[in-house]
Amino acid sequence: MLYFFIKRLLQMIPVAIGVTIAVFLILHLIPGDPARIMAGEAANPEQLEQMRINLGLHLPLHEQFLNYFGNLLQGDMGTSIRTGRPVVLEIFENRFLITLQLAIAGTSLSILLGLIVGILSAATKTRYSFVEKLLMLVSLVGLSMPNFWLGILLIQLFSVRLDWLPIIGWGTWQQMIMPMLTLGVTGMAAIARMTSNSLTEVLAQDYIRTAYAKGVKSSVIIFRHALKNGLIPVVTIVGLQFGSLLGGAIITESIFAINGLGRLVVDAIRAQDFPLLQGAVLVYALVFVVVNFLVDISYRLINKRMELN
């Protein structure tokens, strides 16, 4: 197990380096000049050049990259062009934690609802097929609905019509409900469908039929015997969902004005704030790597017969 941990941790290094190079190159090769944006439409060439010097953009690309990478190894992700503050502070002071909370909240909600809907759907498939069809229809709607649209609908319902919930912010439980729902519903739908399919497959197997024949209660069969086998593919989906929820957080944070990492990325893109964008994308990539690692570990925890490699 320890060997596996170390091996996987070491594997993260080339991934992180690769991502850093890719992000740096992509951002510097796309058209557009941050100095131009900051200097404004009426800037003359001298002002523009001075702005480039102030931002360090006058150096050759490879020098800019080596400077960046060297600093990165010392924990310095550079300084935000827009705010003039260290990128590390911009990302980790508040925002990273907020996005992590949002993604965990969304994932938890989607797991909870997804499992309930998925299990109910599989359990009612034979005897109450209309319930199963209804539940799958609900999950299909959830899967199809873009989360920016769902977010706006929730605002219209809970804030404008009913006046129950505040529209923006993050911190109180009232502020968390709509973002959690916006983020969690899409994930819920995917988990529900996967749980239902996987569980239906397991429920059709011989050992389950034997259990029924022995007169074991349905609930015991589903929760004790079927679910542990049915959950294995669901774990993969949950891992992938967590990644896509981090991406979904960009939209959710914009809709509900949550000051997380997702919004930071949007702001950085708009302002062509290269250091900030590089830092944020790097952090995103590392989170993905860590989540994949955790998914692998959870396979092992659920079913010890599985090989870690």
Place this chain on the structure above:
Amino acid sequence: MKKRSMWLALLAVAFLLFLTACGTDEDGSSLGEVVDPTEADNGDEVSPAMTGGEIVYVVASDVVTLDPIRSNDSASTDAQSQMLDGLTRFDPVTAELLPRLATSFEQIEPTVWEFSLRQGIYFTDGAYFDADVVALNLNRLLDPEEASPALFIVEMITEVEVVDTYTVHIHTEFPFAPLPGHLAHRSGFMVSPNAIAATEVGEDVEPVGTGPFILSDREYGNFLLMERNDAYWGSQLAIPDYVRFIVVPEPATRFAMVQTGEAHYLVGQPTDFAVASDIDSIDVDLLQTTTLDYIGFNTAEGPLANVLVRQAITHAIDRNAIVEGLAEGVGLVATGPLAPLVDMSPTVEGLDFDLELARALLEESGYTDIELNFWYNEGNNFRGLVGVFVQASLAEIGITVNVASLEWGAYLEATAAGEHDMFMLGWVTTTGDPDYGLFPILHSDQVGDPGNRFFFENDEVDALLARGRQSSDRAYRMAVYQEVAELLVYEAPMVPLRFQQAVLLSNGVDGILTDFANTPFFYRATLRPTVD
């Protein structure tokens, strides 16, 4: 059983971790709270029920910088305008240019302006305001190493001479009549000398000013909070305790916030006007601004170098349809380059929508099979719609138009390099003076990068613009700008489309003043008592 427990435990731990980490970080802001009455020093007493509280202004993007010489966006200007004062200011109600930290200004020689300064003014950090501070601030703005995007507004200044403690002489390279108006621009705001001393060249200065509000708290990308300056020098203290700028990128969310009263004030989009007019809780106001939306031609080469082609295109575009259809009726149809609110604004007829005349002019020009590109900046839906409209309109006279959007930085770069045929931009005459409305974008000295993206070079226009900015004779200047405007209609380097109207949406608040550059001032704002 073990596995099930483990999963439940995992879920529970995830939830617990999340809830624990969240905590509550709400501060105790006093929205709607009734505070002690603020008695103005001129004897006017403000009703206790209407004072205090926190005004929430919801904005689309964050304040980029609070350094007046470095900002280039409206949110930054809006925030700075609550905390800082300049030597002069345009009255938000009458649009009249008034002295502010100056008591008077006068052109004592053709190239020298004398500013007499107000006495007894302190910055919020206790520093004293005098002529040295004026020189320090203006020289900082003029310093090329600071690379201020607003340098072009004051680049005619050659020297800031401190005559005595309360008198400054500002020398200009050439006689420059609109200087007091230019100093009303936010780049001319005065910042405490202590704050400047604590700042390196190229860095942002802290917004320590003399205005009715003081910076209280800020979370980048999220909010900016200002509190009342209880030592404000003006005749009346600000009424609200706090003004909070909240950044909300999503337009539908901003609108919903004003609808529910979670925010008090919003500058909406044209499409919001009709919707908001039907909602009882929202007060809607249309504010005339000095912003011109225009389609520009690259007059340097090709068919667009021919004045007849430019006139033909102008005649082929129905500006009424653009304002009524694409801008939802929000805005005035523009006939010339200067909005009616601009001082000494000329009146011109413009080139009417007339397809027959357009075809005739095109034939007369001798050009056939013309193909042009029309560029606009990505994300600006209105400009994109105008592009498609122009494409369809010009197809009527046999001109092919290829519409494309470019990312903002790339767009500015390409249009400054003259790679375009047609483009769309807006221009705000922030100083209210016709010189600012015309010179930076149409004089031949400004071709390319500095702002003349039409690559328009016309000796007659150049000479008139030079005369207009150098004279202090109002009647003469009016005549000059009338002549320039008529000449520009004939030369048609641009199709002026509309003068923007800002859609101002508010809920539960009165007394917000907004000037013609669409900058709100909150010092007179009062919250209406909430009825439960």
